[in-house]
């Protein structure tokens with residue numbers, strides 16, 4: 001490994017590490033990749049240096065940011081879908097309510113129409129009864145007159 005060479009080690013568990021050699025004493029050193037770009041001091045020779053691996057760290061952080069953005073976007077989509085479903089449900093309920101109201105109004109209208117019809121029918125029934133009564137009275141009177149006339153006629157015949 002050259003003095004400015006380094007290796008990023010990404011274990012399945014734990015933080016990624018960056019392995020490198022001290023530029024001055026060439027001892028093997030290792031830092032957390034999250035320290036890349038920061039100043040450090042060699043524990044062997046006390047030489048100051050910048051921890052390498054900035055590019056890899058940036059890449060990892062970018063990927064993380066992208067993943068977070070993707071998650072935020074998906075969360076947003078889920079929220080929007082839920083809001084839409086709530087809106088549709090409310091709309092459905094509103095339509096149901098409207099339908100129910102229309103149905104009630106229709107029923108009320110029909111009930112009123114039926115009542116009016118009954119009142120009218122009753123009125124006509126009364127009229128019919130009146131006419132029938134008058135007719136019956138007329139028939140009785142005519143029959144009585146005819147009966148009397150027939151009786152008188154018979155009495156007349158007998159007298160002759």
Ligand SMILES: [Zn+2]
Nearest residue numbers: 022025042045
């Ligand atoms: Zn050193």
